[in-house]
Amino acid sequence: MKIGILQLNSVVGDLKGNAARIQAAAHEAAALGADLCMTSEMALTGYPPRDLLLYDEFIGQVEDQAKQLAAALKDGPPLLLGAVERNDSGHGKPIYNCALWLEGGQVRRSFKKTLLPTYDVFDEARYFEPAPEGDPKANILEYAGKILAVTICEDAWNDKDYWDKRTYDRDPLEAATAHAPDAILNLSASPLFLGKQLLREDMLGAMAKKYATPFLYANQTGGNDDLVFDGRSSAFDAHGTLCSRAAGFKEEVMVVDLDAMTEGTLADDDFCRESETWHALVLGTRDYVLKSGFKKAIVGLSGGIDSAITAVVAAEALGAENVTCVLMPSPYSSQGSIDDSLALTRNLGIKAVTLPIEPIMAQFEKTLAEPFAGLPVDTTEENIQSRIRGNLVMAMSNKLGALLLTTGNKSELAVGYCTIYGDMSGGFAVISDVDKTGVFALCRWYNEHIAPHIPVEIIEKPPSAELRPDQKDQDSLPEYDILDAILELHVEQHKSRNEIIAAGFEEPTVDKVLGLVRFAEFKRRQAAPGIKLTPRSFGTGWRMPLACKREL
Template sequence: MKIGVLQLNPVVGDIEGNCAAIRQGVAEARSLGADLCLTPEMAVTGYPPRDLLLYGGFVARARGAADALARELEDDAPGGTPLLLGGVEPNPCNLGKPVFNAAFWCEGGAVRRVFRKTLLPTYDVFDEARYFEPAPTGDQAGNILRFKGRTIAVTICEDAWNDKDYWETRSYARDPLEEAAVHGPDLILNLSASPLFLGKQRLREDMLGAVARKYGVPLVYANQTGGNDDLIFDGRSCAFGPDGALTGRAPGFTPGVAMFDIDAPKPDAIAPDDFGREAETWRALVMGTRDYVRKSCFSTALIGLSGGIDSAVTAAVAAEALGAENVTCVLMPSPYSSRGSVDDSLALAANLGVTTLTLPIAPIMNAYALALAGPFAGLAEDTTEENIQSRIRGNLLMALSNKRGAMLLTTGNKSELAVGYCTIYGDMSGGFAVVSDMDKTGVFALARWYNAHVRPAIPEAIITKPPSAELRPDQKDQDSLPPYDVLDAILALHIERHQSARQIIGAGFDPQTVDRVLRLVRSAEFKRRQAAPGIKLTPRSFGTGWRMPLACRREI
C-alpha cells in the first residue's frame, strides 16, 4: 500500500488557501500512485488556530470546507484516492467543549467517517483542553478504519505519544493505541502538528519506532511544516516498519508530498538530514523568519546593525530568508560607537548584499539632554542616559518601519532577555525577535558555523571582539553580567530544566552569582511580557509556553 503524505505549510485561518494546497497535494500524490493520502493535524485551519476556535462561525466554515473538499476531490478524479484530512468538528452535544480535533475520511465525494483526538496536551505551548472535547470513552472502534482489507488505527498527534512502555511516567489515563490494539490493526496512521525543539526529531523517531515495534505493524506519521507565530514545524514526516525500523522520511523544513510504501521490502525514501545543533538552528531561523514576515503580509525587513554578534546573525538570517534585496540594515552610531563597529557593520552588509542606511544619533541625544537638563539637574548620569540612546534608535527604526511598510526585526538574544539586559521601547522595539530563544553562547556558535557552512560573510572581528552595547565609554557586557558561559549555564538549568537556586548552587556554581542571576530573571518578567514574539528552539522559551506571574513574590 502506497501512502501519500501531504507535508503542508498552512497559513493559520486561511481555510480556502489551505484547502487549495491540500487539493493540489492530493493530485500530486495520485499521480505518483498513492492508495490513500494523509494530511497533518488540523490541516484545514492550520495549527495552532488558538482562540479562533472560540468563534462558532470559524469552526462551522472549517467543517464545511471538509465536505466541500471531499466533493471537489471526487470531481477532480471520480473514484480517486481517498484522503484522511485533519480538521475541526463542532461538538453536537451541549456538554463539554464545543469542538473536536478531528480527522475526516474523504472518499467518493463525501466525508464518510470522522475520527476524534483523544489526548489533549496542556503542557508547554499546548492548551488544547481550552478548546477541544476529547473523543468519548467506551467507543473502542472510534479510531479504527477498514480500507482495502486492512484494519487501520487512526491517531492524531498526542494519541501516539502515551506508551507506558516507552516513557517512565504516563501523562494520561487512556492510551488510544491500546484501545485500538483489541481490533488487531495492520497499520497505524498519525496526523500531527508537532512543533520543533532542537533534537526533537531523534526523539520522535525513537519513540514512534518503539510504538511500531510494540504493536508489530507499520506506522506512518504526517507532520506539518512551516512557521506559525513563535512555533516552528519541521515536517520530517516518516514511516516505520513492523520491526520499528525507519523506512521513510520526508525532507525537513520544506513542504511537499512524500510517498511511503508500507509493503516495500526495503527502505527507499529516507531523505538525508543534518541533525547538528547549528544546522538545525539555521534552518529553523530562516524558515521561521520567512514565514512570520510573509504570513504577516510583509515583504521587506529592517534591522538595526550595531557591529555586534546578535545583529550580525539576525541580518544573515534575514538575507537568507527574504532575499538580500528585501533587507535594509540601519546604522545609528553615537559618540560612544567605535570606528571598528561601524566598519564591521558596513563590511557585513556588503558581504550579505543588503542595503544600509546611516543615521547618527548624536544630535538627537543632545536634544534630549537639553530637554531634560532641568529635571535631571544635580543627578549623576546612569543607565537612564544609556536607555535614552537605545530608545532613540528604537524610535528611528519604528519610524522607518512605519514609513516603508517593513517588518522591524529585533536582535536581542535569550541571555539578555532572561536577565533584562535590554531596553524596553528601545532595542526591544519591533515585530519579530529572530534569535530570542538562543543564548549568547549559541549565537556565537551559529555565527562560526554559518561562516564555515553557508558563506564567510560575518567579519571575524564581530565574532572575536568582547560584546558591548556601546552606550558609554569602554563599556563591556561583562561589566554588568557574569561571563556568558557561566550565565548561560545557570540560565539553562533554571529556565529549561526548572532547577531552583539551591539545585544550581549544588551543581557547583557560585551562590552569589546564582542568586544575582535568578533575581535578575525575576525582575525582568515585565519586559518579557511586552517583548516581540520569537522563534522557539528550546524545550522552554520565553514565548507561548512561559506563563510566569508578574506581580508576585516568588522564590524558586
C-alpha cells in the first residue's frame, strides 16, 4: 500500500481555498501511485482556527465543504482529512477535532482526537470534546486489506516509557496498537521551536520501534499568526528507522510505500539553530504579511543589527521591490549608522527614504517648554525621539498600504528596553523571539551562508539606541551574554530568582533583570505579534498577569 502525505500550507478560515489545495495535492499523490492520502491536522480549517470554532455557522461551513471535497474526490484515492465535526451526544463540548474518512464520494466516518493539549500556545480543551471511551476500534481503519491506526497530533505524545511519565490518563497509541495495525498514521499541526524536529524524530522513531509498526507523520507547513509550522512530514519503519522526510518550510506531496519503506528519501535539511531561525523568520513573515492582506512592508532602519536583519528577512520574504526602508536620523545619529544603513539598502536593492527628525524634535521641545520648565532632561526626551519615528513610519504604512515591521529583539522586549508607541509601533514583530546574542549569530550566519549583504560595521559596532551622545546599550543593561542567559533561565526554563542565583549569576544583576521583566509586562501586552521560535515566547503562550505582586 502506498500512502500519500499531503504537506500543505493552509490559510485559517479559507475553507474553499484549503479544499482546493487538498484536492490538487490528492490528485498529485494519485499520479504518484498513492492508494490513499492523509492531510495534516485540521487542514481544512487551517490551524489554529481559535475562536472561529465558537461560531456554529463556521462549523456548518466546514461540514458542507468536507462533503463537497468528498464528492470532488469521488474518483480519486480515499482521503483522511483533518477537520472538525459536531458532537451530537448532548454532553460535553460541541465539537470534536477529527480526521474524516472520505471515500467513494462521501464522508464515511470520523476518527476523533483523544488528547487535547492545554499548555503553551495550545488551548484545545476550550473548544473540543475528547474522543469518547468504550469503542475499542474507534481509531482503527480497515482498508484494502490493511489495518491502520489513526491518531491526531498530541495522541502520539503521551508514551510513559519515552517521557518517563504520563501526562494524560489515556494513551491512544497503546489502545490502537492492541489491534496489530499495519501502520500508525498521525495527522499533526505541530508548530516549530528550534530543535523540535530532532525531538520529533527521536520520539516517533521510538514509538515505531516500541510497537514494531511503521509510523507515518503528516505535518502542515506555513505561518499562522505567531506560529510557524515547519512541515518535515516523516515516515519510520517498524524498527524505528527514519525512511522518508519531506522538505522543511515548504509544501510537498510525499508518497510512502508501506511495503518498500527502505526506498524512501530524506529531503535535504539543516538543523543548525541559525538555519532554522532564518527559514522560520522568512516563512513566518511572508505568510503573516500575505495572509493578512498586505503585499508590501516598511522597515525603520537605524544602522543597528536588529533593524538590519529585519530588513534582510523582509527582502527575502516579500522581494526587495516590496520593501521600503526608512532612515530617520537625529542629531545623535552617527554618520557611520547612516552610511551603514544606506549600504545595506544598496546591497539588498531596497528603496531607502531619509526623513531627518531634528526639526520635529525642535517643535516638540518648543511645545513642551512650559510644562517641562525646571525639570531635568531624562528618558522622556529620548522616548519622544522614538515616538516621532514611530509616527513617521506609521504614516508611511497608512499612506502606502504597507505593513510596518517592528525591529525589537527578545532581549529588549523582555526588559522593556523599547518605547511603547515608538519603536514598538507596527503590525508584526519579526525578531521578537530572537535574543540579542542570537541576532548577532544569525547575521554572521547569513553573511556566510546566504549573501554578504550586512555591512560588517553593523555587526561589529557596540549596540546603541543613539538617543543621546555616546549612548551604549550596556549603560543600562548587563552585557548581552549575561542578560540573555538569565532571561533564558527565567522565561524559557521557568527558573525563579533563587534558582538563577544558585546557577552562578550575581544577585544584584539577577534582581535588576527580573525587576525589568516584571515592569515591562504592560509593554509586552501591547506589542505586535511576532514569530515563536523558542519553547516559550512572548506571544499566545505567555500569560502573565499585569496588576500583581510577584517575587519570582
